[in-house]
Amino acid sequence: MLYSMYEMSRLAMTPWRAAAASTKRTLEAPWNPMGDTIAGRTMVAAADLFESVTRRYGKPEWMLDxxxxxxxxxxxxxxxxxxxxxxxxxxxxxxxxxxxxxxxxxxxxxxxxxxxxxxxxxxxxxxxxxxxxxxxxxxxxxxxxxxxxxxxxxxxxxxxxxxxxxxxxxxxxxxxxxxxxxxxxxxxxxxxxxxxxxxxxxxxxxxxxxxxxxxxxxxxxxxxxxxxxxxxxxFAGNLVHSVPMPYPGAMRRVYPGFLQLAGFMNMNLDRHVDAHWNFFNQLVEGDGDSADKHRTFYDEYLAVMDxxxxxxxxxxxxxxxxxxxxxxxxxxxxxxxxxxxxxxxxxxxxxxxxxxxxxxxxxxxxxxxxxxxxxxxxxxxxxxxxxxxxxxxxxxxxxxxxxxxxxxxxxxxxxxxxxxxxxxxxxxx
Missing domain, CATH: 3.40.50.1820 (Alpha/Beta hydrolase fold, catalytic domain)
Structure with missing residues (x-):
């Protein structure tokens, strides 16, 4: 049941994520002068941060070409x-x-x-x-x-x-x-x-x-x-749940990756909160290099498996x-x-x-x-x-x-x- 609720809440965020993405595209458009203002950059940063903390991260690529x-x-x-x-x-x-x-x-x-x-x-x-x-x-x-x-x-x-x-x-x-x-x-x-x-x-x-x-x-x-x-x-009664449809492993009993991730995050919650706050400020200030380093780390860290x-x-x-x-x-x-x-x-x-x-x-x-x-x-x-x-x-x-x-x-x-x-x-x- 918990796994299904997690999936439902994730899907429920879809329209909000779409709205955030639309806001970001509009503000970053070259014809929109507001994108160069402090208010515009703040709104873009907020939309970017919202997207990064609400999406599900897929399996990363190795990128070792x-x-x-x-x-x-x-x-x-x-x-x-x-x-x-x-x-x-x-x-x-x-x-x-x-x-x-x-x-x-x-x-x-x-x-x-x-x-x-x-x-x-x-x-x-x-x-x-x-x-x-x-x-x-x-x-x-x-x-x-x-x-x-x-x-x-x-x-x-x-x-x-x-x-x-x-x-x-x-x-x-x-x-x-x-x-x-x-x-x-x-x-x-x-x-x-x-x-x-x-x-x-x-x-x-x-x-x-x-x-x-x-x-x-x-x-x-x-x-x-x-x-x-x-x-x-x-552990058996609280941390093991059934995989919902439509995943190939539907009905398999698993320890969900999102629970493991929650445990990891809670161990150093202050550090992660500070990292995301710094990420927001880097976006507002236009510090692209630091923001990219943040994305690179969390794109990997937030990608979890069952x-x-x-x-x-x-x-x-x-x-x-x-x-x-x-x-x-x-x-x-x-x-x-x-x-x-x-x-x-x-x-x-x-x-x-x-x-x-x-x-x-x-x-x-x-x-x-x-x-x-x-x-x-x-x-x-x-x-x-x-x-x-x-x-x-x-x-x-x-x-x-x-x-x-x-x-x-x-x-x-x-x-x-x-x-x-x-x-x-x-x-x-």
Whole structure:
């Protein structure tokens, strides 16, 4: 019912949005002298602000059409290389001739970014991908919006997420470097642990976890505390709703993206109110550059997707309430996941000093769980001065975090392949 009411209220705003758009067009018309007055600019700014806060934001485009490599502009094509109903694996394929002209015959590492399935689209990692494109073959998970997945395509829970990640790693091969950003940390670690348990030859060379809730008992944040204070039944009874018509996923039970967005906004409400007030003033003053930066950020931030009921509720229970992975009780298809079985996939953890989503220590917990991993295959880094978003985006990410990640992958990747080749030789003899 709540979802239907939300859709009805959104549709009810349509004529008002049309009126605001009409007002803006009229005032901005070259023949209208009022558009150059303070009153006219104020009315245009008000109409623009009204439109931006009342529309529904669709899935953003990646807008990564080319990359600069060694001074050469190389075209980039977004291709789907693996696909199932709940996810597409995207490859940002750099045009071959331009790539050779820029780098010669150098082989770049394969990097798989496991994007969060926590309300925002994978495009939230646009800056992350962009930072790696010049010297990496970049792949990223593009998770499906639950409201767009027909009921006939079945359910999707946390164990399915583990299976999907494992299949994509196997598809890319043993020389891949896996990077899990935020939410997918626990299921990605579980997938790699499963591969280690079975001595899967496709297990990755390295794994990196960034701002991930591996163990939310450490430095609990506001979202962590909410998940523990409210009983499981409260989440099931209050935050799960049915997708209305005419969406392809009509009647599917989901955790709506608009509820997740409301939670995010309320965490820093004053900051968002100030940002929109500044946006209004920038429009009035004609500060187009600052206004465009605001639009760019919020076009991404306000675009949200729904999560399937079973995935959302299992994540709440297993990750945030029962702490199943760190306590050794996470069950995957009848097997209790044990990260201690990982012995040859190098581990890097990255945290932000001011992260208010995944507190300090939650990601570092991966080192404790991977207890049989040699010290030479471990590295931990805390980035000063950044919050959650800054762990994987922004200037400090580009200038300080990404170079560390690339150096780690280069060093450990070569060693991992050498170790496995040596092990095969010994077994053969």
């Amino acid at each position: 080319q990359v600069m490599i060694e001074g050469v502009d190389v075209p980039v094509v977004e291709t789907i290389v693996w696909e199932k109903p709940w996810c597409k694996l995207l490859h940002f394929e750099r045009e071959e001739s331009g790539l050779r002209a820029a780098r010669g015959e150098r082989e770049d590492p394969k990097v798989l970014f496991v994007a969060p399935m926590s309300g925002h689209y994978a495009t939230l990692l646009r800056g992350t991908v962009d930072a790696f494109l010049p010297d990496s073959e970049v792949y990223i998970t593009d998770w499906s919006d639950a409201r767009m997945v027909p009921m006939s395509d079945g359910r999707f829970d946390l164990n399915d997420f583990v299976d999907y990640v494992r299949e994509m790693i196997a598809f890319l091969g043993p020389d891949v470097h896996v990077v899990a950003v935020c939410q997918p940390g626990p299921p990605t670690l579980a997938a790699i642990a499963c591969m280690a348990h079975e001595q899967d030859p496709s297990r990755p060379a390295t794994m990196t976890f960034m701002g991930s809730p591996i163990d939310t008992r450490l430095s609990p944040t506001v979202p962590n505390k909410l998940a523990e204070e409210k009983p499981y039944e409260w 999560l399937s009921e079973e995935f959302y509720l299992q994540t709440i229970k297993d990750v945030f309430q029962d702490h199943a992975l760190p306590l050794g009780t996470f069950d995957h298809r009848g097997w209790t996941v044990n990260p201690a079985e990982i012995t040859d996939t190098a581990l890097l953890t990255v945290e932000g000093e001011k992260d208010d989503i995944s507190g300090i220590g939650q990601t570092q917990a991966a080192h404790t769980l991977c207890s049989n991993l040699p010290e030479g295959l471990r590295e931990d880094y805390i980035q000063p001065g950044v919050g959650h978003y800054g762990v994987f985006n922004g200037r400090r990410f580009r200038e300080q975090i990404a170079p560390r990640m690339k150096a780690f992958m280069k060093e450990q990747g070569a060693q991992a392949l050498a170790r496995r080749k040596s092990r095969k030789t010994r077994k053969a003899s």
